[in-house]
Amino acid sequence: MTLGSGWGKMFMFGHSSGAAYAYAYANDEAQMVKWEQDLRGIIPVDMVYKFDPDDPAQIPLIDNSCLKCDKLQEKFDSGIFYSDEAVGLKYMAYQADMFPDDPSEIIPGLNQQAAWFFVLSATYMTEEDPFYADPEMTSPPVPFYHHCAGTFDEFGLPTGLQFTNSDYILDFAFAVPSFQSLGEMIDGEALWCGDDTPYDDHLEDITIPVFYVGAAGGFGESGYIPQHF
DSSP states (O other), X not given: OOTTSTTOOEEEEEETHHHHHHHHHHHHHTTSOGGGOOEEEEEEESOOSOOOTTOGGGHHHHHHHHHHHHHHHHHHHTTOOEEOHHHHHHHHHHHHHHOTTSBOSSSTTSBHHHHHHHHHHSGGGGSOOTTTSOTTOOXXXXXXXXXXXXXXXXXXXXXEESSSOHHHHHHHHHXXXXXXXXXXXXXXXXXXXXXXXXXXXXXXXXXXXXXXXXXXXTTGGGGSOOTTO
């Protein structure tokens, strides 16, 4: 029984890491007797939970995740337990908001506002392949990954956002948590890598409906769980 829902079961909706939590929750509930289960179904939105090792196009993504998992584990073992990447995002948002016409300190040649649009609409270009880059860098989880659909000029430079209000996305950036657990990030990369984790042991036992929603420019069709899992 779910608190507040009487004897009824509920749908669990989650976006990004929330979608991963929904899969993990359903994975655990698959081992419970029916009357102890809370879920009627899950709605994971735009998140890969497992890459398909039988899909040649996803092999490089799996390899990247394995490498990133190792690098994150090295940080964790050295005593670093969080990522402050969001702090840098907030700094860029602040610069774009307060000094939109000044030269960017982050991306040479672009003013602050254009650099902010670039990070949002061409996110994949801000992340490098970890096999060839500094170990501190990360690669996009899927090709052409970006946070917002953008508009571009004839030279391919960002000029704005197609569907997202600029003020809203600034407010959103300022509101996101400044720190993220490195342990959570390690678990996520381990799942993508195919390492042995307790969060995917019973995916094949999930019988409740799973309605996956993928986004173009996000994880898209890569978020489907292959049947053999």
